[in-house]
Amino acid sequence: MTETAQQSTAQAGRGVRLPRTARRAQLLAAAQDVFVANGYHAAAMDEIAERAGVSKPVLYQHFPGKLELYMALLETHVEELVGRVRDAMDSTTDNKQRVHNAVAAFFDFVDGEGQAFRMVFESDLRGEPAVREAVQRATSDSVDAITETITADAGLDQDRARLLAVGLVGMSQVTARMWLENDRNVSKEDAVALISNLAWRGIGGGFPLQHP
Known part of the structure; x- marks a missing residue:
């Protein structure tokens, strides 16, 4: 602010x-x-x-108390991130665009006003069970949203689809944070395109889509 x-x-x-x-x-x-x-x-x-x-x-x-205030804020940001990922999956039936939108969701989240992402990805209160659960849910719910789409559109079983979703979420989260730490030395548009193209070559090229 x-x-x-x-x-x-x-x-x-x-x-x-x-x-x-x-x-x-x-x-x-x-x-x-x-x-x-x-x-x-x-x-x-x-x-x-x-x-x-x-x-x-x-x-x-x-x-x-301070913990209740922190948790209210943390829950808001977790819901925001998961909502962004769900919207990325639901906003189109074009699977390449879905991958692009999923990557963009993480870049937009870390680039948001007030550095809210630090509370989700860099919390210094991970030892508190409620905080740990909320932070884990930010990742697991994002993975779930992507898993559902991959399972339906790539014809994979739940376990394999989830591993792919974990890979996409992990890559998106880590690269978005690194991009921010490096002072946005590549434009966000170019960074999202670069990472989403990398992800799409693996997902789109390695698994036949039932609903292209």
């Missing part, structure tokens, strides 16, 4: 009575800034309340 946006968020919080859903969204936005910048352990509820421009009692009215 930019400094101007942070100031606007704080100003919106002071002396303004917002609907509960709007206040919750405001608190989550402030919390994301703090969690991404500091990690879970170094983040303080005082700082999150200050960033949101509210008192701590207001923050605790919505979230009883």
